[in-house]
Amino acid sequence: MSEKYWQYRTCKNCGFEEQRENEKLVAAFESTRKWESMCPNCGVKNVERAGWAIPDLDSELLRVWGKDESLQFDQQDEDILLAEEDNIELLLNGVDSKELLHSKRSTLLAALCVLVYDHTPEGDEEDPDVKPEISAKVTAELKDRMHLFNELDTVYISEYIKEVVYPRLGIPLANM
Ligand SMILES: [Zn+2]
Known part of the structure; x- marks a missing residue:
């Protein structure tokens, strides 16, 4: 199994915290790790905090x-x-x-x-x-x-x- 890379975001509107795991080729690039979906809790997209792990260059x-x-x-x-x-x-x-x-x-x-x-x-x-x-x-x-x-x-x-x-x-x- 290939390694996964965590990503999280916290909704500014309702405080809901979300986490997901990305494949290497998703996690590595700015455009592919973009998290565009609305907050599943309140239906708004307003991110307060976000973070993600980045794979080492290979x-x-x-x-x-x-x-x-x-x-x-x-x-x-x-x-x-x-x-x-x-x-x-x-x-x-x-x-x-x-x-x-x-x-x-x-x-x-x-x-x-x-x-x-x-x-x-x-x-x-x-x-x-x-x-x-x-x-x-x-x-x-x-x-x-x-x-x-x-x-x-x-x-x-x-x-x-x-x-x-x-x-x-x-x-x-x-x-x-
Ligand atoms: Zn929300």
Whole structure:
């Protein structure tokens, strides 16, 4: 049996609490986990609180997402959501894959840049969440793929990320 992912919502109108379980491919994407039905208790749809579990990224999710323009893991900051240490190999495989859509590969390139940014220490501050070895590893991987910065769409990379990451890659900031 495949793993299920919980989701809940609480009705603002009557306080009714609902829970359901989603399959991985439903739980992963913003549009598929949308809960549109009316409250079964009062017949109104007015959500006070809602929450949901999100599956970890895997190669299946990456492939499904990467080939479908309409699917998003999250409407906002998808690059930041994807920028997890555990995802590095998946992100690299995806950004290299000609099977995936240009826009999705561009998002993956942005996520890799977020990883470099997140793990680049600021000043002398010791932050246990900042791992310079992660930044170094991803920087080296990106340096092997400099053509992607011409090939893909770099508008997905936020300016504040570029300011830190581009100098590390040897890309002149004037080219931003
Ligand atoms: Zn209700």
